Amino acid sequence: MLFAPSGSTRRSRRHLIALTGVAIAAATVLAGCTSDGGSGGSGAGGSSSARAQTLIIAENEVPASFDPAQADNSTVDEVVLPAYDTLVSYDGNKLGGDLATSWKVSADGLSIDVVLHDGVTFHDGTTLTADDVAYTLDRLHTVNIGAASFLTAYKATTVTDPTHLTITLSTPDATFVPALSRVYVVEKALVEKNLGSDNGQAWLATHDAGSGPYVLQKYVSNQSATYAQYAKYWKGFTGQAKKLEFHYFSSAAEESQALKAGDVDIAMDIAPSEWAAYQKDSGFTVDQATTNVGLYAFFNMAGTSTKDKALRQAISMAYDYKSHVSSILKGAGTEMDGVMPTGFGIPTDGVTQPSYDLKAAKQLVDSNGLSGTTVTMTYFKATTEMEQAATLLQSALDQIGLKLKVQAVTYPAYVTMASKASTRPDIAEVYAFPAFPDPSAIMYQNFDSKFIGSGQNWGAYSNPEVDKLVEAAQSSTDESARKADYLKAEQIVTGDYVTINMANSKYVTVFDKRVQGYTYQPSHHQTVDVYAITLSGK
Template sequence: MAPARLRHTRTAATVLAAGLLLSACAGAAQQTSGGGSGTTAATRDETVIIGTGATPQSLEPAIADEVQTDFTVSSMYDKLVTFDGEGNLVPQLATEWSFGEGAASVDLTLRDDVTFHSGNPFTAADVVYTLDRVKRLGLGVASFLSDYESAEAVDDTHVTITLSGPNAAFVGALSKLYVLDSALVAENAGSDDAQQWLATNDAGSGAYELSTYTANQTTEVARYADYWDYDEARPAQVVYRYITESGTLRDELTSGGIDVATGLAATDVTALESADGLRVESLPSMLQLFVMFNTQGSGITADPKVREAIQLAYDYDGHIASILQGKGQVASGLAAPTVGCRYDAGPTEQDVARAKQLLDEAGAAGKSVTMVYQQQIPEHAKAATLLQSNLADIGLTLDLQPVTYPEYTAMLESAETTPDMGLLWDFPYYPEIGPMLYRVYDSQFIDQTNYARYANPEVDELLESGLANPDPEAACQQFVDAQELIVDDHVAMTISNPENSLVLRDGLAMTYDPTSQLFDVSTLVTQ
């Protein structure tokens, strides 16, 4: 018997609340409402300036499922658990954890030496408050914690979490939850559960506390002197400069205006490899570029032969050589090679003759398909153009529609608005493949996060049983079996695994954190 179906927060709620938060962020520089350490302004030598295109719409930690928000707020907040560079679950604010009978509850033991930036002590009550708030808001990271039912503070250092059903992967999901200073947030709750206040303020216990925030321009954070894991090697101050143009990032690096850059185009990374005083560092990445096919629409992508034809038409080697400048590899499955329990289907190879044959068999030659893509992302824009050219070679017309990611997720809310194809990056938000597969391919998330409107009862049963299975090896095999079925159904066109290339000034180093799609700023140190 399959386990009870797990619940999920609707994408519509995420998009709506994110829009409200965006409007709350606009404006001049904001200063945090009090810090506990009394830090003073740092000199330029004590400051690291990061240039990044990851511009947050808000500092609200509840929406840290978005890379843009997560990159900035991760330095200001702590999590209960995290993952090390080898993908092992390790303590942070929680020192121990265990599942109750049937993996339907979790007991946590907490640190007793942590203070928030306000000076308030961290206790179990803060964990309960944070979990309850995420559930109430139903946005962002709530999608990882959909099985959360309730929590009880047994005492100051012990919490019992009750789940709505068995979920042996739940503790891993806590690596995406930033714990709030409940007393401070409650004081500023207003009528929106403190969403507007947290959009420009800091209520964390992390390695850095907020100094100033100017929406769409800069965020400045200062090293927290009373941090429980204090490290003097961390820069005294970190400044985020939000720069979306790769050429500007390149020029700022060479002129000394910034010390670290993320989001550089592959050509600019290559150009900086020989620059004096700079070095390129490629971190492991779980990122993968996909085209997701609408498998249930009235268009031609409902036919698996058409989906396979489109997959075979693409110039994968050209993508790696030209678009990524060799900084990546052709994808070989539904998850990157850095992710455990993946099914390796082997890289897809271009076969134009076979693609034409399949298209003829489907009676689709000469027809049109529509694909949405994020034009502002260089890899996406170039891949969309390349695919358009490749499909013309086999007799298909590809109509391209630029959208933002929130616009795309809104389109998924009904069969009528879901496009034939969607080009996007996707990845496990932490190094466990089951929750990602469940989110993207389980049929209960059609109209939500199931981009392909894909329904396969056998896949559903494998994914849901795998998540509830307390035996890691058995669960892993269930996830592998589900991936093989999904690949055979040609649900997704897996394109590339781009490298996560950063450029740093000499004398700086960082530790790889698999829960961060860019890097965890709190691991940045001077050598």
């Protein structure tokens, strides 16, 4: 499992959240050997029998790293899911044990006793123990990147024996156990052997230190990632693919072409205009799943122009939310009632969600002397919904006397831009992917000021009253009180026009009929639970 960059072809690009000099989006990783003696991936170009046993997934965004600490975003979460295990995991919205056979939270909410499965091994054959779990949590707390934002209450871990440990918190946290579903356990000895000066971030960016069902074998910059089954996986195999590959495409059209040609099995970025044709084709399945994911346009609250509330309100009123659902999503979604998707069960009383009203928007522009203002907006490359939303907004703003300049960027590039006030765009289209089914995953992660510049508070929004409310809800175990605090926070956020709440989209996945067992997982949006999938012959 040793990988090396391709010498002089390797180029470095800094990723904000990782704060590391290694950016694998610009690196080529050469194939190594798996622990069970396997070799590089077969790919679509391999023998027919190899292709029949290979699951190939199309994607439009390359991962910023293979370091599981960065799995707070889908591009990394997707590529570490096959290679790592977590203490707990979700099946739909139901939380259950994974590496943990059981856990118990103390009456004061300040400690969690955990019991582990015995006999789990990492990909090099080393037994996974409580020391590895403690090391993983300590490392995440130390590097303070990515998934660390889900575990702000973490204090320490005490190991009793190889299968028993106690996690202590600095304050009660109702979301701590659910958040452990995004903490992928790494092998302590292996990471320490390759620690470097950055707690293993550079090494883990291109290496695998997991215990999951698949071993990372090869990453080819901007092209593909290849995995092979780990033969000694503790859960065993019942027909899963022998090989796994992610192929990266620069457009939805390319993904569709590859899917139709049989070069990929699953595509998650097919343009909505093609869904109907795939639904009529007996060779494919089109899966539409309800989500808690919203598409937002985050205003730069400290921007030269967008710090003006009247401008933000006018832009929000100029967006045609109904057209987004009917024309862009082809009905596969709903309008938002605020910043919170309806699946979290938070009421919308007093929440200020603008309605489409060009006349009123233009009056705001004119009465506040804003006519002729130019704002910039980013969206993610090869994401059809975002691209079309940007075009829709651009047309609307032109009608009310504003100019919108749009720029397509990659997710890692946007994260770097958003890290500094000097490079942060006026508006940025971003999906908010709840890492677990709790309002905290939206209200705390996206709007608490502690996550400005080094988390997912993309608009650099700072409001002490909102911080107080979401942090109180984060620590409370009283569900009624938590919902009340989140509602108050949402009322303030929407009243400040921090975001354009574009739509709550359904998640549409198109896949070959030979793929069996695919199920959308709301806690791992825009990923595939590859271990749940089996393949029929082809």
